Amino acid sequence: MTAVGFLYPGHSAEDDYPRIEMLLLDSDVRLYVVHTDIGEDAHRVDALLEMGSPARLAAKVEELRLAGAEAVVWACTSGSFVFGWDGAHEQVRSLARAAGLPASSTSFAFAHAVREVGAARVAVAATYPDDVAAYFTDFLKAAGIEVVAARGSGIITAAEVGRWGREEVLELARAGDHPDAEAVLLPDTALHTAAYIPELEEALGKPVLTANQVTVWEGLRLAGRRARSKRLGTLFATRE
Template sequence: MTALGFLHPGHCAEDDYPRIEQLLAGDIRVDLVRADPGQEGGEDGGLTDASLRLGAPHRLAAGVEQLRLSGAEAIVWASTRGSFGYGQEGAREQVRTLATAAGMPASSTSFAFVHAAREVGAARVAVGATYPDGAAAQFAEFLRAGGLEVTAVHAAGVTAERAGAYGEAEVLALARAVDAFGADAVLLPDTALHTVACLPALERELGKPVLTANQVTVWEGLRLTDRRVNAPELGALFRREPIVQV
């Protein structure tokens, strides 16, 4: 059994995680806890200071012990805005602090996007964000600092609660808004979006890999534990043959 631990920023799209667990191999467990039970809400892209407070070390530490007791082998801070908002160096320090506190490998959703884009061979990416312009531009800069070319950025400028209420049609529209700019993959960075159920439809519609926040977050946990899982329902990122142990 491989146990993956995730610190989540709020109440938006948490149900994507058990859905992903159902689509993975039967020996993978996905454990999700609130980063700080006293902090309400999800990733509200319009509240920069609140998003950064979510990623503060004392808030992340609040859920670490619970994940340690669950037997997690790796931990991922499941917040895009709460990691890229610190910039590359700040986000790296955030991950180092989390790994030290947890005593296990750690990462965050922002780094997961960079690693996942490389995994699917996407050097050029387009970003369909629910964030306001400033936050969307900051995420694009984070990607560039990670070595990716960003061909287009669309900023819808809605709250986490509104993003969490998006259905498949609205998620598709968000992806289409940046698809005509020569990107190898389209990235939808908000963890508040429900995307797992519509990943096959997204990739059929666009004809290219689509990387979404909750999808790449779980993939990053698997990467940290050296697990590779073939789960086509989770998109091109998971259409890889599993590593055979000999």
């Protein structure tokens, strides 16, 4: 069995994780989610820096160790990229030290997943306000990824994002797409997307990478496991 642990801030779209576990073709994969203290629910830089602070993450790693996790991922995009490229690296190094396990975050998951699907140019369709979305664009550029379009939606709280359904997700992806983009990125772990990925890719005609999808893929990658699923998009259909 392969067990991966996820530190998830608050409660919004954490049910994507058991859904993804069920959709994997490998029946011996277990995804364990532990909730961190979100602090203030706000897509605002100061609140996000506090949400992703080392103390908040370290406070919950023991639960994942006890669950037998082989790797841990900070399942929050904005609470990682807001630290910048170097700061996000230090964040996961601190998490790895605290957990005694290989560690990563959703922001790095996106950077690795973009390369996995063979994309060089991407479009970002974000739920965040524009100023927060710009931090993600800068993070991707630091990873050597060309961002040809970026769109924010001005949503302040994860709670509101968590209430979005199929129609809102499809509209977000369509609105954020660009003809030159080889993949479209939806970077909020508060957004329910696991049930819609094949439909999103069919509608856009290209790979779509969503936050909880890439977070699970990253955790499995850290654990040395290459799981596949026909219902989780291009990312889970590829294999080295």
